Amino acid sequence: MTNKRRVGIIFGGKSAEHEVSLQSAKNIVDAIDPEKYEVTLLGIDKEGKWHINDQSHYLLNKENPKLIQLNKSNDHVAIIPGETDHQLINANGNVELDQLDVIFPIVHGTLGEDGSLQGMLRLANIPYVGTNVLGSAVCMDKDIAKRLMKDAGISVAESITVKRREKDRIHFDQVKEKLGIPFFIKPANQGSSVGVSKVNTEEEFKEGIREAFAYDHKVLLEENIEGRELECSVLGNDDPIASTPGEILPQGEFYSYETKYIDESGALLEAPANLNEEEMECMKKTAVHAFKALECEGMARVDFFMKKDGTLVLNEINTLPGFTKISMYPKLWEISGIPYSELIDRLIELAIDRYEQDAQLKSSID
Structure with a gap:
């Protein structure tokens, strides 16, 4: 009988920060004390499917941040909301996984740190590391x-918020008059500088708007500090x-x-x-x-x-x-x-x- 805490590490995800999450997971796995914790690795691929991963080969090219990849397994995960134990099962064989004492969700960006994953873990009745649903969102x-x-x-920096339906009504000159030059264009719901542009010209403005709206339905135009x-x-x-x-x-x-x-x-x-x-x-x-x-x-x-x-x-x-x-x-x-x-x-x-x-x-x- 082990006294170790069973920790699930969820990583990867359907976001532009997928590869960053893989790096973060690697560092946590390397640093977590094996005398205190028994680790279960749950990798989410870019299509959103969950994989049960073995610690010995859960990543490909793990030493190269530019080429790092999730090593997909043949074992997939399903969650049973509301259970007090055995909330996770192996979807392939319908086998219950050992109950986890806590989850360390290290899925950066969309669907990982916006409250979505946190809400699911709360429904599944599993303790999780980090901010709650409201604070995350x-x-x-x-x-x-x-x-x-x-x-x-x-x-905070002065800014203008633009939603997708309004994007054709916002013009470079009016933004320039309010925020000055240069200014930044950012997706409202992304992290790690994904989709961010620094704007000095009207052409950069048009391209920055296109880039930001590729990642979100709401965009911030923000003064340069x-x-x-x-x-x-x-x-x-x-x-x-x-x-x-x-x-x-x-x-x-x-x-x-x-x-x-x-x-x-x-x-x-x-x-x-x-x-x-x-x-x-x-x-x-x-x-x-x-x-x-x-x-x-x-x-x-x-x-x-x-x-x-x-x-x-x-x-x-x-x-x-x-x-x-x-x-x-x-x-x-x-x-x-x-x-x-x-x-x-x-x-x-x-x-x-x-x-x-x-x-x-x-x-x-x-």
Whole structure:
């Protein structure tokens, strides 16, 4: 009889960040303590089918971020909502899988960090790492997140929201007049700089609009903030704490998808960031304030710009940050005194603690 916790790691997914998720899963598998945890790997392919994977060969080209792939298995997964145990079955042989104590969902982007996966896991009655359904959905939608942060008194970049049905009514000159040049075009519901364009000309504007609407039905046109790019990691449920801040020093035009996850030399991380004590405390306090205002739990990475006059502008909150070997979330906790394996322990404990609190809520009227 084992006393190890059974942890399911869900990774991959139908999103533009599929390959990033594979890298994150690899790092978690490599770092998780085998003396404490028994790992079950559940890989989602690009068509959305779930695979039960063996730890010895769940990835192809796993050392190459540009070529990494999910190694599909012949064993597929089905979920039985509402069960108190044996919620997962092997769909091929109709065999129940061992009950999992907790799920670590590391599916980045659409259907992974937008509340969809979190909602399914809640229906399946399985504890899961990270932010709840509401916080996940809110933070994924940059438009809604900005509105809530403004209401909470947090400074954000000026922006214009455009829905697909309105795209032919928005023109370069009117955006230029309001936001200045350059400005950014972003899908409202994507992460990791997917579909993001920096615009200086009308031609770039037209192409940027086409690119962004390829990924979402709602797009943000956002002012360019001249300033330093700073990040802070947050950890916790009811009493979250913030890490020592770090600074991103991109070597290219801006902090792109390639820079974040593929090109190890694409950006430099200065950690701790070169800030005085007052600036550092202000940033940590603002990160926690935003984390709470947007109903986050478990973990999030909070991204800022700092203007020349010291003003902090919150860029976005990522509720399922990367866990690759060049990702900032675990790196910032490392320099703050929480090594990678301990960080995984804490995230799992936070997930189980929230699940146990939820279980105490009444679900019927006496």
